[in-house]
Amino acid sequence: MRSFQKYEDDEIISATESCISVAVRPYMDGDVEVSLSEVKAAKGLQLVASHSLLVPNGIVAIATAEIDRVLDQEVSPGSVMVSVWMDSTSSVTRVSVVVESSSVASRLVN
Numbered sequence: 001m002r003s004f005q006k007y008e009d010d011e012i013i014s015a016t017e018s019c020i021s022v023a024v025r026p027y028m029d030g031d032v033e034v035s036l037s038e039v040k041a042a043k044g045l046q047l048v049a050s051h052s053l054l055v056p057n058g059i060v061a062i063a064t065a066e067i068d069r070v071l072d073q074e075v076s077p078g079s080v081m082v083s084v085w086m087d088s089t090s091s092v093t094r095v096s097v098v099v100e101s102s103s104v105a106s107r108l109v110n
Helices: 101-107
Strands: 013-015 020-022 033-037 046-055 059-063 069-074 078-086 094-099
Touching: 013 046, 020 046, 020 078, 020 094, 033 059, 033 069, 046 059, 059 094
Parallel strands: 033 094
Antiparallel strands: 013 020, 046 078, 059 069, 078 094
16 A cells, blocks of 8 residues: 655556546556445455545546546545555556545535
């Protein structure tokens, strides 16, 4: 499991204070399943990173490399702990991003 201090180019996972970047295989090589939730990741995935993420606008979002938003989760503005789970670190086909339940319990806006 990694914790981040700065963004690192050419890493499968890298982060800044307000963004986590996860590299997956290109779409022409097949689908990649991505989920965002406040529940524990599915079995068969390994924890690869945990990071305190600043969310000043109150939204944790997942977007493509082209900045198309595909998933989002409303939270109250501030920071939340987020963990990233993957099925592999070489040819990623499943990624689960989990907003830690200890953060969500008091921060979920629904």
